[in-house]
Amino acid sequence: MRGRLLPGLVLLAVPLLVTVVGPLVAPAFSGRGVAFGSTGVFGGDFVGRDVLGQVLRGGASVVGVAVLATLVTYAVAVPLALLAATTARRAVDEAVMRPLDVVVAMPSMLLVLLLVPIVPGSALVVAAVVALINLPDVVRIVRATALAVAAGTTVEALRMQGEGRVRVGAYVLRSVRRVVLTDVGTRFTGALYLVASAAFLGVGLSADDPNWAVMVDANRDGLFVNPAATVVPALLIIALSVGANLTSDRLLGGAR
Amino acid sequence: MTAVLARSRRRVLPLPGSLGAYAVRRLGLGVAQILVVAVVVFLLTDRLSGDAAVVIAGDDPDPAVIAALRTELGLDRPVWERLGAWLGGALTGDLGTSLITGRAVTAVIADGLPVTLLLAALTLVVLVPLSLALGMLAARREGGTADRVVTATTIGLYSLPEFALGVVLVTVFAVQLGWLPPTGIGVAEPAVFVLPIVVLLARPVCSLSRLVRAGLVDALAADHVAHARRLGFSPRAVLWRHALPGAVTPAVQQLARTTDWLIGGVVVVEAVFVLPGLGTALVDTITARDVPVVAGLALVLATGTVLLNLGADLLARVLTPVAS
Numbered sequence A: 001m002r003g004r005l006l007p008g009l010v011l012l013a014v015p016l017l018v019t020v021v022g023p024l025v026a027p028a029f030s031g032r033g034v035a036f037g038s039t040g041v042f043g044g045d046f047v048g049r050d051v052l053g054q055v056l057r058g059g060a061s062v063v064g065v066a067v068l069a070t071l072v073t074y075a076v077a078v079p080l081a082l083l084a085a086t087t088a089r090r091a092v093d094e095a096v097m098r099p100l101d102v103v104v105a106m107p108s109m110l111l112v113l114l115l116v117p118i119v120p121g122s123a124l125v126v127a128a129v130v131a132l133i134n135l136p137d138v139v140r141i142v143r144a145t146a147l148a149v150a151a152g153t154t155v156e157a158l159r160m161q162g163e164g165r166v167r168v169g170a171y172v173l174r175s176v177r178r179v180v181l182t183d184v185g186t187r188f189t190g191a192l193y194l195v196a197s198a199a200f201l202g203v204g205l206s207a208d209d210p211n212w213a214v215m216v217d218a219n220r221d222g223l224f225v226n227p228a229a230t231v232v233p234a235l236l237i238i239a240l241s242v243g244a245n246l247t248s249d250r251l252l253g254g255a256r
Numbered sequence B: 001m002t003a004v005l006a007r008s009r010r011r012v013l014p015l016p017g018s019l020g021a022y023a024v025r026r027l028g029l030g031v032a033q034i035l036v037v038a039v040v041v042f043l044l045t046d047r048l049s050g051d052a053a054v055v056i057a058g059d060d061p062d063p064a065v066i067a068a069l070r071t072e073l074g075l076d077r078p079v080w081e082r083l084g085a086w087l088g089g090a091l092t093g094d095l096g097t098s099l100i101t102g103r104a105v106t107a108v109i110a111d112g113l114p115v116t117l118l119l120a121a122l123t124l125v126v127l128v129p130l131s132l133a134l135g136m137l138a139a140r141r142e143g144g145t146a147d148r149v150v151t152a153t154t155i156g157l158y159s160l161p162e163f164a165l166g167v168v169l170v171t172v173f174a175v176q177l178g179w180l181p182p183t184g185i186g187v188a189e190p191a192v193f194v195l196p197i198v199v200l201l202a203r204p205v206c207s208l209s210r211l212v213r214a215g216l217v218d219a220l221a222a223d224h225v226a227h228a229r230r231l232g233f234s235p236r237a238v239l240w241r242h243a244l245p246g247a248v249t250p251a252v253q254q255l256a257r258t259t260d261w262l263i264g265g266v267v268v269v270e271a272v273f274v275l276p277g278l279g280t281a282l283v284d285t286i287t288a289r290d291v292p293v294v295a296g297l298a299l300v301l302a303t304g305t306v307l308l309n310l311g312a313d314l315l316a317r318v319l320t321p322v323a324s
Helices: A006-029 A051-057 A060-086 A090-105 A108-118 A123-150 A153-160 A165-201 A212-218 A228-255 B002-012 B019-047 B052-057 B063-073 B079-091 B105-140 B145-156 B162-176 B190-220 B223-230 B235-247 B249-272 B278-287 B291-319
Strands: none
Touching (some): A006 A051, A006 A060, A006 A228, A051 A212, A051 A228, A060 A123, A060 A165, A090 A123, A108 B249, A165 A212, A165 B249, A212 B162, A228 B162, B019 B079, B105 B145, B105 B278, B190 B235, B223 B235, B278 B291
């Protein structure tokens, strides 16, 4: 069952466009007024900065960190999963998979709250922690798919031809590509969820950083005076999440 | 090959009627899991930059004062010694006292627990029937209007950050329409919980109802269901007695994963709606580097995870004795 592509794509395009083009035009909206005042299109924020300007600057640290976290997840998970799936030694498989069970047993929000503040103010640490939390799921999915391929006749034939580990590994990698692609949308929104929630709870970033999630938290006190300061960044995050889910489902769902 | 092995092993090990034995074994594993989580959390909180002495000293960061505070709080002792003392106390029900306020950790937990338990329980009470209803609605006619609407909605809203949904709902229903209170501050009526529960439901409902739908679509096309139809059972009996029990197993297992989301969601939702629960206490005490309280709260959250996981697994076993 396939729906239309356009609505999801539009939802995804708006926050992405703001993220990419926003910082270029933001300097034009750097006016300062009173806190939650009515200067500018969306009024002022909790210290009187132009909300539009902050919105235009605030995408990179949400979208960028979520993309980075997703990339790190796959960069670590795929080699680990292939190693676990193609190894002849059971001990190697166990050594890869069992530590991941420990990560799964930890409530993920607790991990975010405890690990991110270890090095404050670093987007890299946020990305690394989020990647760690997403790691077990991706390793399991890729390993399960790779196991089926690795036990198949093609790999057996490759081995009998005397092909090395690299050739066999490359074949298995190509075979799991489709599963990885289908999974990308879910992983990205999962990473976005954690990155944004962490920023909202105030871990990893300071209240002055231009960041949509931080803006939602910092401007909440003025919800009755200037709701736009809170709602506009919140809607951008919602559009990003919903748009990414719908688009990846429509574009890549057919691969299932 | 491994998949086949794992499956046959699963079928052999639990003897018929050994649900109790299984529960006991899982409970033992769960206790170990809780201990590991508590120890990891204790050590991690200890590793955070700055400590409670720095936090208490606050505006007066005199090194001598901080050193004196550290001695007074026992923070100059090695971490293993403090961990051992804390674990020893935990086994006898004494979780220590807060480094900041000096209150017993058990008292802090007792303060926050009712709010958090109420939130989680109300969410679960609505979650299960709602997911079933949405899944069944979508599966009744695959590809129909209801299916398309439910599927697109549940795919789109999947892993939507609770705080973003929360503030938008507050703006509409509390600020603009004035129907519901915006936060829990100074309000003691049930209406306080309406928006938090709606927000908490969004994420798990999406994944559960999709699993119910997928399971039911398969089950309705299965041979045993077709056979039940041919035998002349009513459509309702076929749906409820023959198709549904087997179809919801993946959803029930997912219910266990939901616990993790529920914990994360509760932390965020309590922050959004300013509710004095365990999540609020957790965020506050992590900021204050209040190690014993954080570890105690983690203990409670881990216990909740283990118990809900166990409940979901037992339920899955009751529904499909063979598969588990």
